[in-house]
Amino acid sequence: MSLFADPRWGEALAHLPDYLGNHVRVSLAALALGLAVSLPLAILTRDRPAPRAILLALASIVQTVPGLALLALFYPLLLLVASVTLAWFGVSFSAFGFLPAVLALALYSMLPVLRNGITGLNGIDPALIEAAKGVGMTARQSLVTVELPLALPVMMAGIRTAAVWVIGTATLSTPIGQTSLGNYIFAGLQTQNWVFVLFGCFASALLALAVDQLLGLIESGLRQRSRWRTGLGTAGIAALVAATLVPTMGRSSQGYVVGAKTFAEQYVLSALLRDRLQAAGLPATARSGLGSSVIFGALKAGDVDLYIDYSGTLWANQLHRTDIKPRAELLAELKTALAKDNITLLGELGFENAYTLVIPKKRAEALHIRTIADLATHAPTLSIAGDYEFFSRPEWAALQKAYGLSFRTQRQMQPDFMYAAVASGEVDVIAGYTSDGLIAKYDLIALDDPRHAIPPYDAILLLAPKRSGDERLQAALKPLLGKIDITTMREANLRASGNDANSSPDAVAKWLWEKVGKP
Amino acid sequence: MPSRPMIGYAQITKSFGALKAVDDVSLDIAEGEFLAIVGGSGSGKTTLLRLANRLIEADSGTITVEGEDVQNVDPVALRRRIGYVFQSGGLFPHLSVADNIGITPKLLGRPAADIAARVDELLELVQLDRDAHRDRLPEALSGGQRQRVGVARALAAKPRIVLMDEPFGALDPLTRDALGDDYRSLHRKLGLTTVMITHDMTEAILLADRIAVMRSGKLLAQGTPAELSRSSDAYVLELLRTPRRQVARLNTLLPQSGAA
Numbered sequence: 185m186s187l188f189a190d191p192r193w194g195e196a197l198a199h200l201p202d203y204l205g206n207h208v209r210v211s212l213a214a215l216a217l218g219l220a221v222s223l224p225l226a227i228l229t230r231d232r233p234a235p236r237a238i239l240l241a242l243a244s245i246v247q248t249v250p251g252l253a254l255l256a257l258f259y260p261l262l263l264l265v266a267s268v269t270l271a272w273f274g275v276s277f278s279a280f281g282f283l284p285a286v287l288a289l290a291l292y293s294m295l296p297v298l299r300n301g302i303t304g305l306n307g308i309d310p311a312l313i314e315a316a317k318g319v320g321m322t323a324r325q326s327l328v329t330v331e332l333p334l335a336l337p338v339m340m341a342g343i344r345t346a347a348v349w350v351i352g353t354a355t356l357s358t359p360i361g362q363t364s365l366g367n368y369i370f371a372g373l374q375t376q377n378w379v380f381v382l383f384g385c386f387a388s389a390l391l392a393l394a395v396d397q398l399l400g401l402i403e404s405g406l407r408q409r410s411r412w413r414t415g416l417g418t419a420g421i422a423a424l425v426a427a428t429l430v431p432t433m434g435r436s437s438q439g440y441v442v443g444a445k446t447f448a449e450q451y452v453l454s455a456l457l458r459d460r461l462q463a464a465g466l467p468a469t470a471r472s473g474l475g476s477s478v479i480f481g482a483l484k485a486g487d488v489d490l491y492i493d494y495s496g497t498l499w500a501n502q503l504h505r506t507d508i509k510p511r512a513e514l515l516a517e518l519k520t521a522l523a524k525d526n527i528t529l530l531g532e533l534g535f536e537n538a539y540t541l542v543i544p545k546k547r548a549e550a551l552h553i554r555t556i557a558d559l560a561t562h563a564p565t566l567s568i569a570g571d572y573e574f575f576s577r578p579e580w581a582a583l584q585k586a587y588g589l590s591f592r593t594q595r596q597m598q599p600d601f602m603y604a605a606v607a608s609g610e611v612d613v614i615a616g617y618t619s620d621g622l623i624a625k626y627d628l629i630a631l632d633d634p635r636h637a638i639p640p641y642d643a644i645l646l647l648a649p650k651r652s653g654d655e656r657l658q659a660a661l662k663p664l665l666g667k668i669d670i671t672t673m674r675e676a677n678l679r680a681s682g683n684d685a686n687s688s689p690d691a692v693a694k695w696l697w698e699k700v701g702k703p
Numbered sequence: 704m705p706s707r708p709m710i711g712y713a714q715i716t717k718s719f720g721a722l723k724a725v726d727d728v729s730l731d732i733a734e735g736e737f738l739a740i741v742g743g744s745g746s747g748k749t750t751l752l753r754l755a756n757r758l759i760e761a762d763s764g765t766i767t768v769e770g771e772d773v774q775n776v777d778p779v780a781l782r783r784r785i786g787y788v789f790q791s792g793g794l795f796p797h798l799s800v801a802d803n804i805g806i807t808p809k810l811l812g813r814p815a816a817d818i819a820a821r822v823d824e825l826l827e828l829v830q831l832d833r834d835a836h837r838d839r840l841p842e843a844l845s846g847g848q849r850q851r852v853g854v855a856r857a858l859a860a861k862p863r864i865v866l867m868d869e870p871f872g873a874l875d876p877l878t879r880d881a882l883g884d885d886y887r888s889l890h891r892k893l894g895l896t897t898v899m900i901t902h903d904m905t906e907a908i909l910l911a912d913r914i915a916v917m918r919s920g921k922l923l924a925q926g927t928p929a930e931l932s933r934s935s936d937a938y939v940l941e942l943l944r945t946p947r948r949q950v951a952r953l954n955t956l957l958p959q960s961g962a963a
């Protein structure tokens with residue numbers, strides 16, 4: 185029972201109404217949209233082989249796109265559409281969160297609905313369709329009174345599959361800003377909070393299972409033409425939807441939205457920023473687990489009010505610069521560039537979170553490696569691992585160019601697993617982060633970069649355009665600027681990487697404030 | 704033929720691809736007549752039947768129903784005023800017996816109470832027990848009961864014409880005989896004009912006033928059984944030989960008087 189004595193279960197449970205409500209809302213909207221599009225298409229194409237084949241092929245292709253990629257693709261697409269509608273019609277909409285998630289998930293739900301819809305309609309005994317015509321039905325009457333009721337059991341099976349897929353895939357809508365049960369999983373993975381990961385998995389599995397069983401009841405009711413089964417299933421679905429939606433309906437304004445990317449440091453810092461705003465009497469919520477490319481766009485569009493980014497990241501990803509400048513110069517130039525988009529660079533927190541090449545200390549001593557230049561001579565016999573974006577980033581290109589680096593193999597890894605992997609010798613070198621607490625924990629060292637191939641990565645606080653004149657907000661945040669040095673951040677990150685009750689982002693944020701908040 | 708025919712086919716041709724299903728057929732069916740169309744499979748008899756209520760459209764020629772060219776009548780309205788009994792029933796499996804019978808009146812927008820009364824009347828007419836069968840689904844009925852419901856459905860909107868597509872083909876001999884006789888008396892009682900398709904010459908002779916014989920899309924002969932027996936066509940005579948032989952065998956095998 186001690187497993188459930190962990191206070192993190194309580195913390196997870198406290199998030200449930202919000203996460204579950206949002207999860208149900210986005211799944212429901214996506215499924216409704218998917219059905220509204222797919223069912224008419226199935227009806228229209230049921231006896232037109234060529235369009236039917238094209239439609240099914242397209243839906244199958246969509247199905248092969250990984251859910252995460254499909255969701256991520258909709259964000260820039262909608263941003264583009266939003267900018268076009270703004271330019272042409274003067275109306276804009278939020279390309280963040282709900283809308284891209286619903287559209288991507290709806291697209292995802294189409295294949296089973298289409299396929300079963302068409303199969304169901306085509307599977308009807310032609311003699312019955314002839315009979316419908318013979319007794320004097322119009323094409324529409326035949327469809328409504330004969331074909332659809334007879335195809336319904338098969339169609340329901342497709343809807344059931346679609347519902348399970350949508351509920352499962354909706355957990356992946358967290359990185360594009362839609363709160364879902366995926367928040368547990370993403371946050372848990374990043375902060376090594378396995379309680380959260382388990383909770384998120386169980387919650388979404390249970391939801392999918394419950395919906396599947398209720399829809400199954402409706403399906404068997406339709407098959408056996410049993411009114412009470414169909415009624416019971418429908419009532420169950422309605423009750424489930426009401427129970428998950430009602431608790432979150434009341435909340436309207438959520439005040440300031442603090443964004444966070446998908447790693448532990450960001451979770452801690454967003455909790456810290458949120459706490460500071462709340463302490464200053466400003467209502468605030470944290471929106472965590474946002475994709476690196478999504479979060480900046482969300483800030484620009486005002487969907488996120490503030491977040492912490494890193495100067496080198498923006499330099500490369502937003503300004504598309506490949507040259508490297510000294511720290512102060514880079515910051516100044518960045519500030520001017522951001523100001524053009526009305527984004528306020530309020531200041532630096534005081535530490536850097538740059539990419540750095542990391543190897544075990546013992547190995548470094550044995551091979552006499554202290555800098556990346558030393559490493560380069562051994563590289564052809566070594567393997568390297570980096571996070572999902574590292575090898576496609578300009579820093580990697582710059583490193584390769586500056587030091588002539590060429591490793592035997594390179595692979596991508598979940599950032600939190602890299603350190604353990606290099607410590608255990610599974611890979612020889614990793615591209616880690618300077619502020620990561622795990623470097624000390626696993627007795628690793630970060631190699632020097634004497635040729636300054638990696639740009640500076642100062643942690644900087646960004647404010648959305650609509651907050652540029654917000655005095656209260658800026659006053660509440662000022663005490664944090666320049667206060668968090670690399671040692672403190674490393675320690676905070678190390679705490680966050682633990683697997684106990686003190687390692688939750690909220691707890692670490694409190695510890696961090698106690699440490700840096702004293703005048 | 705003094706009066707105009709109830710159904711008139713004039714030089715009708717219908718092809719499916721290269722196959723001529725109906726080849727230059729002219730045939731009149733008088734009011735109150737019971738006509739059987741006899742032929743093997745692929746003879747075009749079913750096509751000929753479906754042309755009458757425009758389930759199939761002719762390539763050339765003219766079809767009249769109650770004096771009107773069917774091309775000038777809305778096909779849906781046409782089908783609602785012609786009863787149609789399908790091979791093996793064609794009942795809608797998700798609708799109760801009552802809903803199946805009442806479908807055409809419902810499509811015509813008749814009031815629910817009228818439909819319910821008509822359904823009861825029809826159940827009695829086709830000799831099905833009202834309370835036992837009214838609310839059942841077709842799957843709970845025997846083949847003969849299903850076909851009785853099929854006949855009731857065809858008669859629901861009080862048509863003057865009934866088309867039947869091998870209605871009794873799939874039934875056991877006893878049921879088939881009883882249903883044939885029952886329908887025959889309904890036909891007379893209600894003053895219907897009936898066109899029935901069958902591949903069984905014996906059934907045609909026993910039920911119909913006149914018989915039309917089809918083969919490879921052509922109408923080979925038409926007339927009463929007596930008229931057909933004077934035909935010079937070898938195929939027609941061949942068709943008539945079977946019932947004759949059966950009669951002869953039955954006469955030798957069964958005692959002339961008894962409990963029959």
